[in-house]
Amino acid sequence: MTTARLLKNWTTGQLDTTMIDLKAHIRTVPDWPVPGVQFRDITPLLQDPQVFRALIDAFVSRYREPSLRPDVVAGIDARGFILGAVVAYELQVGFVPIRKKGKLPFTTVEEIYELEYGSATVELHVDAVHPGQRVLLIDDLIATGGTMMAGKNLLEQLGATVIEGAAIVDLPELGGSDKLKAAGLALFTLVDYAGH
Ligand code: AMP
Numbered sequence: 001m002t003t004a005r006l007l008k009n010w011t012t013g014q015l016d017t018t019m020i021d022l023k024a025h026i027r028t029v030p031d032w033p034v035p036g037v038q039f040r041d042i043t044p045l046l047q048d049p050q051v052f053r054a055l056i057d058a059f060v061s062r063y064r065e066p067s068l069r070p071d072v073v074a075g076i077d078a079r080g081f082i083l084g085a086v087v088a089y090e091l092q093v094g095f096v097p098i099r100k101k102g103k104l105p106f107t108t109v110e111e112i113y114e115l116e117y118g119s120a121t122v123e124l125h126v127d128a129v130h131p132g133q134r135v136l137l138i139d140d141l142i143a144t145g146g147t148m149m150a151g152k153n154l155l156e157q158l159g160a161t162v163i164e165g166a167a168i169v170d171l172p173e174l175g176g177s178d179k180l181k182a183a184g185l186a187l188f189t190l191v192d193y194a195g196h
Contacts (some may be wrong), residue, residue: 020054022191026169038196042058042079042140050070058190059083059166060090063136064074070136072129074098074149079140087138097130098137098151112151122147124154131159140165141169142189143196147178152185162175164188171196 025048027041033131042075046052063069070093075084077099079110086096103109108123129135135155142165152162162185170177174196177187 025051051110059087073136075137080138084138096118111150111154113146122150129160133160134163135160137165140174142167143171143174
């Protein structure tokens with residue numbers, strides 16, 4: 001474990017977990033899944049028990065604050081499930097999955113969003129959240145912001161309020177985090193990478 005301080009947006013500042021170098025545990029895989037993409041692979045972060053705990057604690061300590069405590073955590077398919085489920089468990093609130101089209105068995109609401117080439121659809125069970133509930137939305141990474149925006153829209157379709165979007169990684173040069181903030185979504189991310 002290194003001592004470089006790479007966490008940003010750290011507001012509470014009371015945990016030693018701020019001293020873990022998360023970037024040292026994120027693997028960059030060039031040209032995957034397509035040429036030109038620098039894939040930021042978070043699996044090494046999950047694999048190391050101390051780093052995984054520190055990562056989860058960074059989110060949990062923030063969302064334990066009464067003003068930020070959610071009623072529900074929503075995780076985005078698929079790495080958002082890993083993070084979101086553990087954070088929800090620690091906060092003692094429920095977890096709901098936002099899934100790619102065709103995976104959820106019950107009645108859903110859906111949101112179509114644009115990708116670089118073509119479009120994608122995400123779905124949420126109609127009874128996943130209730131009007132007025134405060135939801136924390138989690139994914140592993142924000143690139144163009146389309147996925148998180150679609151998640152926000154789905155939750156709002158059901159009358160919930162998304163209190164914050166959280167992710168490990170932000171790629172600010174792709175403009176997604178600015179777009180989400182401009183749409184009124186507060187964000188909490190832990191590390192940035194330049195470029196894409
Ligand atoms: P976007 O909708 O463009 O913000 O893309 C975010 C979603 O795509 C997240 O669910 C990420 O897991 C995935 N993603 C996009 N770009 C990358 C990348 N460079 N490395 C890892 N995951 C990525």
